[in-house]
Amino acid sequence: MFNSYTETRLKYYAGKCINCKRCTQVCPHAVFAEGKDHVELAQPASCMECGACALNCPVQAIEVQSGVECAWAMISAALRGKDMDSGECSCGGSESSCCGPSQEQSCGCERK
Amino acid sequence: MEPDHTTGPSCCSGMPQENASPCTCSTAAVPPGIRTTDSEITLANRLDHFLARWGFNREGHRVEPGLFRLGNPAPDFPVFASANYTLSFDALRSALAGTDAWILVLDTRGINVWCAAGRGTFGTEELVRKITETGLASVVSHKKIIVPQLGAPGISWPEVMRRSGFSVEYGPIRARDLPDYLKSHRATPAMRRVEFPLKDRLVLIPVEFVHIALPMIVVAALLWFLAGPVAALAAVAGIIAGTVLFPALLPYIPTQDLSTKGLILGLVIAIPFARAFATNPALPGWANVAGALTALLIIPAVVAYFALNFTGCPTYTSRTGVKKEIFRYVPVMALMAGTGVIIGIILGASRFMGMI
Numbered sequence: 001m002f003n004s005y006t007e008t009r010l011k012y013y014a015g016k017c018i019n020c021k022r023c024t025q026v027c028p029h030a031v032f033a034e035g036k037d038h039v040e041l042a043q044p045a046s047c048m049e050c051g052a053c054a055l056n057c058p059v060q061a062i063e064v065q066s067g068v069e070c071a072w073a074m075i076s077a078a079l080r081g082k083d084m085d086s087g088e089c090s091c092g093g094s095e096s097s098c099c100g101p102s103q104e105q106s107c108g109c110e111r112k
Numbered sequence: 113m114e115p116d117h118t119t120g121p122s123c124c125s126g127m128p129q130e131n132a133s134p135c136t137c138s139t140a141a142v143p144p145g146i147r148t149t150d151s152e153i154t155l156a157n158r159l160d161h162f163l164a165r166w167g168f169n170r171e172g173h174r175v176e177p178g179l180f181r182l183g184n185p186a187p188d189f190p191v192f193a194s195a196n197y198t199l200s201f202d203a204l205r206s207a208l209a210g211t212d213a214w215i216l217v218l219d220t221r222g223i224n225v226w227c228a229a230g231r232g233t234f235g236t237e238e239l240v241r242k243i244t245e246t247g248l249a250s251v252v253s254h255k256k257i258i259v260p261q262l263g264a265p266g267i268s269w270p271e272v273m274r275r276s277g278f279s280v281e282y283g284p285i286r287a288r289d290l291p292d293y294l295k296s297h298r299a300t301p302a303m304r305r306v307e308f309p310l311k312d313r314l315v316l317i318p319v320e321f322v323h324i325a326l327p328m329i330v331v332a333a334l335l336w337f338l339a340g341p342v343a344a345l346a347a348v349a350g351i352i353a354g355t356v357l358f359p360a361l362l363p364y365i366p367t368q369d370l371s372t373k374g375l376i377l378g379l380v381i382a383i384p385f386a387r388a389f390a391t392n393p394a395l396p397g398w399a400n401v402a403g404a405l406t407a408l409l410i411i412p413a414v415v416a417y418f419a420l421n422f423t424g425c426p427t428y429t430s431r432t433g434v435k436k437e438i439f440r441y442v443p444v445m446a447l448m449a450g451t452g453v454i455i456g457i458i459l460g461a462s463r464f465m466g467m468i
Contacts, residue, residue, distance in 0.1 A: 004434070004436035026265075056270075066230075069423055074435060
């Protein structure tokens with residue numbers, strides 16, 4: 001109830017894992033943990049779908065549909081009849097940092 | 113994430129080293145020479161950071177991309193990748209105070225590492241391009257580049273390796289952890305975890321607020337004219353709650369969803385105004401109830417909408433979750449705001465026509 005962040009589209013195929021542990025290095029939420037023969041999917045609900053793990057997995061053992069989680073971009077895409085998933089982070093289209101000045105924060109879209 | 117350092121928009125700032133190679137600030141596509149920088153954060157850098165935080169000249173907080181010498185690095189010294197956003201570059205060079213190193217600044221169009229990685233501008237393509245353009249392989253004697261962990265959503269290390277021969281080492285999330293990290297080149301779990309502490313939330317407020325300040329004044333002035341000073345104050349309170357209070361109080365407001373957090377905060381803000389409207393002795397009972405309802409319906413909806421639009425900022429929101437929130441709560445917000453506005457209009461029209 002009142003928690004929309006319990007499911008993600010993260011998929012992990014443990015059988016393919018070669019235990020290089022890159023995913024444990026790149027994940028900012030400790031979703032993966034070191035295991036015996038392969039890494040373990042420790043906290044899937046913490047996944048924010050940034051896509052770093054999948055992109056850095058050398059054997060494609062991880063799949064995740066990543067994208068900018070900017071509500072404004074998604075709402076305006078929906079209103080314009082476009083697919084919400086295709087919505088770019090239009091927030092900073094022209095270089096204005098969509099990301100707000102915080103250096104390592106996620107996309108704080110300016111709403112114009 | 114000390115927001116401390118760097119250069120103004122010109123490539124030349126933040127590099128007060130006498131042996132700096134000639135700084136060509138022209139934007140011509142000349143292969144840039146190696147420039148020199150240091151770890152000092154000058155007053156000008158601080159001013160630049162301050163202006164960046166306030167959203168002033170958003171495009172202007174850039175460092176010229178290319179290869180920099182931090183101090184006096186030998187060919188076997190480490191290479192660090194950074195974004196050409198002054199806050200990012202300055203965080204890196206100041207964290208490395210006392211260390212000689214190479215810094216490879218990617219052209220992220222003035223955007224920080226994480227956001228640029230999300231959009232792919234801090235990415236495999238640009239990293240490989242900069243490695244090639246700067247002739248990095250002939251400048252350093254090793255084949256390793258340390259990339260901030262939050263650059264990983266844009267970088268595929270096997271691709272970088274295949275295309276440039278350089279191996280990517282993911283350093284810690286925060287530049288300030290680099291000195292510890294460099295002792296063993298191992299990150300502790302804490303260095304790998306992103307947080308969203310009060311300080312990081314507070315620094316986002318100015319830019320949010322700057323965007324909304326003018327519309328807020330217009331709305332407040334209109335409401336003052338149409339419905340009186342209390343209504344104008346209610347508008348200001350709602351907007352400030354959504355843009356300033358919400359980020360500050362984020363973890364302390366009950367529930368997980370940002371929209372419900374916003375509704376709750378909005379309701380708290382609305383109560384005193386509802387009370388003020390409900391107890392206006394000059395108006396009949398039904399008008400008092402209608403006035404209170406207007407506040408209770410519109411303010412929470414507005415604050416919730418601001419809250420939902422904050423979804424890009426918290427470091428834990430996923431696209432799947434945000435989408436769910438949109439489908440769950442936007443209709444509710446629209447219904448609340450719409451009903452509130454209609455009641456408000458009826459109330460205003462009745463007053464205007466002298467019915468009450």
